[in-house]
Amino acid sequence: MSTDTVKTKKTTLRTADKEEFEVDEAIAMEFGTVKSFLLENPESEDPIPLPNVSSKCLSTIIEYFTSHLAFRGSSSEEDEAKAYHEQFVKAQDNESIKELIMAANYLDIKDMLDMLTQAAADRLKNKSVEYARRFFGVENDFSPEEEAALREEHKWAFEGVDPDED
């Protein structure tokens, strides 16, 4: 990786909606799939296509990493980084969390995926089944009898559910 602070090597990424993003190679190397591509094609100057990632998603991810990498290597990393992560996650609505999870999974960004899946779990905790269905865009394919039987089997789990905020 380049140690020259004036001219850092950049990589171009092209999203599903045909937008191109020029990023520092340091950030690009955080994405597992991009890293593999760059290692196999070190000379390539062409933009790397990311057909499964939208421009909205990618720009959020880039923004996240720009701050995240600044924390790495700084002595107060732990607390500040933690606060940043919490704020970042809090600012995303459910739809965005889901999109980001898909993108992080496709791009193979382990740490970000861990953070996002934990955030999704935290949001689901203690919410209703209907909330979970809406969150994941999943349809209920149980018959009314089947669903009733499951609820009856785990009656105790359905007590004290938080009201859905959205």
Add this chain to the structure above:
Amino acid sequence: MSEYLPVEVMVEILRRLPVESVVKCRSVCKRWNSLITNPSFISTHLQTSLSKPHNQLLLLRYSKNDKESLFLHFDNDDCDEFKQLHFPLAFNNYFPFFQVVGSCNGLVCLHHYPDLLDSIFWNPSIQKYIELPKPSISCYNLVFGFGFDSRTNDHKLLKVALEGKTSIKAYLFSLNENSWKRVTASFPQYAMETQSWTTGASQIATFVNGAFHWVGYQGEQGFRYRCMILGFDISTEQFFVLSLPESLIGCFPLQLLIMKYEESSIAVVKTDWEDDEQDYLWVMKKYGVVGSWAKVLPLADHSDQSGFERSPTVLGFRKNGEVLLEVIGPELASYDLNHQQVKHLGIRSKYEFTSVHSYVESLVLLDKGVDAGCVSYANHANDDSSGSDAS
């Protein structure tokens, strides 16, 4: 966006959810239901649970408001109460004549006494249990142990029977097979005390480091005991022997109790019935190395026990290495061996604290167990039939 999240992503989210939430998620759709009840997911969820220190709980048996019950407490600084457990309805008539044989991966093994052949595996977090088929053992001098065989991903109940004076036979129940088998490994002639002379409760073997440990002896009962630790490896199904600290070898076997020490070693408590019920606590600093036995209680300098009006009873170890003690009250206290400090946890019982086990919430038995709220069904398959599955 209506595309499905890939399975590996679903697993990443669901494995991070607490047990109660995962169970609710069964109702979301058929795909989720089949993912959640898959044994491999149950195992993944358990591994995640075990990796988080704040998930470590303590299962305590004591009496609050005159009623004895089982409670889950966080194994944190203040040992805060998490919840009170409700005994499986079908076994209410056994209450309180049951012993906690052990706690492993979210499963608690209970056995009813004096009917020593009746045992259940219970997951209180998802309120499911299975009643074990009765083995065809005709003897009632039994030592019990509950453990997990990581080689086969199987929970097992061990019953060691003393037939005659020194003939020891072992029987092992496998949850995966849902059946009993007679262990074929032979064992040198040892005797063991199987029941408390005062309460009738059975001796329980402690499961640590892949093996069960309990106290046996050679010599005449009532005259010149030579005690040692008898062991049984859950995977290899072989017996072995470990030596006790020198000064404990001549004790009456029922004075000695083996407990788990740290992640993979053992400790032994001796209750001295003459010396004002003083408890002596020895730990094996290096498991299996006899020279590594070290006495940690009472301290060499008795004045350091000024926090105690009378000798406390050692109940077990906490995750952080502190010793859980029952002090006058009776109350629960935590003792820091390094700093020699007692901390009163504010947990009071009407009668004694009968048992302490570590516990973690899990989904084990979600795919197999019967609801704890249901009427139990009779399952008296003997040990050479396949036994019917509880679900």
